[in-house]
Amino acid sequence: MSVGTYFSSATPSLSQLSAAVLADTSEIVFCCRNGVETTCIVTYNLSTLTTLMGTVPSVLQSAVTGRYFLDIDSLNTSIVRTYVDSPNPNEVILNYNFDASNSLVQKKVYKRVFLEDGTLDPYDLLIDRYDGAGNLVSANEPEAQTDRSSWTGSSSLADAVEASPYRVRWLSKGNTPQSYIYVLP
Numbered sequence: 074m075s076v077g078t079y080f081s082s083a084t085p086s087l088s089q090l091s092a093a094v095l096a097d098t099s100e101i102v103f104c105c106r107n108g109v110e111t112t113c114i115v116t117y118n119l120s121t122l123t124t125l126m127g128t129v130p131s132v133l134q135s136a137v138t139g140r141y142f143l144d145i146d147s148l149n150t151s152i153v154r155t156y157v158d159s160p161n162p163n164e165v166i167l168n169y170n171f172d173a174s175n176s177l178v179q180k181k182v183y184k185r186v187f188l189e190d191g192t193l194d195p196y197d198l199l200i201d202r203y204d205g206a207g208n209l210v211s212a213n214e215p216e217a218q219t220d221r222s223s224w225t226g227s228s229s230l231a232d233a234v235e236a237s238p239y240r241v242r243w244l245s246k247g248n249t250p251q252s253y254i255y256v257l258p
Contacts (some may be wrong), residue, residue: 076101076239076256077114083111083233086145090125097121103234103254104144111146113154126153130175133157134198142166152178159183165198177205182218200246215247225252 077098083089084103087095097252116122122141125148133141133155142156153171159182168181180203186194196218202210215221223245224231234241234254242255 075099076258079237079239080233080256083230084110084113086112088116090114090145094121094124094142099140099258101256102142103226103230104251105224105253106251108225108250110226110230111144111154113142113144113156115140117141122155125156128175130155130169130171130177132169132177136167179204179210180207184213217245217247219243219245219252223252224254225250226254230254 074100075096077087077090077095080101081095085124097116097118102113104111104113107180109138110162117140119129119134119141122133122143125143125145136157137160138157138168140158144154144170151173152188154168155171156166156168159167165185168183169177170179172178182201184199184201186197186199188194198216200214200216201212202214204210220243221231223243231254234256236243240257244255245251
């Protein structure tokens with residue numbers, strides 16, 4: 074059973090997806106930003122992303138990636154959040170936020186962190202944020218792997234995730250009220 078199918082009733086936005094999209098959902102990221110919960114699905118297929126978005130911006134169509142991430146609660150809002158794997162070995166993912174006309178309004182680069190001895194930190198990331206024109210807005214915003222205590226969203230959702238057969242990573246974004254539950258097969 075796919076992660077999407079397993080969690081199909083966990084949030085209203087997941088319950089509205091077709092069986093085919095849920096079956097093609099390989100990972101889920103439950104997000105809580107400033108007290109607002111959203112759900113991001115991950116698929117390996119551009120066709121699934123197209124089914125959900127309709128017109129997919131060219132930067133996503135041409136991305137060298139194994140995964141497409143889409144915050145499904147951001148669809149039909151003023152900012153649609155998408156992510157792809159980064160082809161750069163020192164980066165993990167790239168976030169592209171688009172307005173309603175698919176114009177890029179923000180890009181974030183999630184970078185790997187290396188310790189003083191040169192080894193990779195397996196738990197932390199640094200994020201560089203750019204505006205739609207490519208100007209650096211902020212650099213090295215921290216995001217860290219934590220534990221359940223960092224989750225600021227629904228405790229019932231956290232309970233359901235912990236009771237599931239899937240791997241779970243708890244993430245928190247620096248000193249901002251943003252937390253994430255990353256569910257992997």
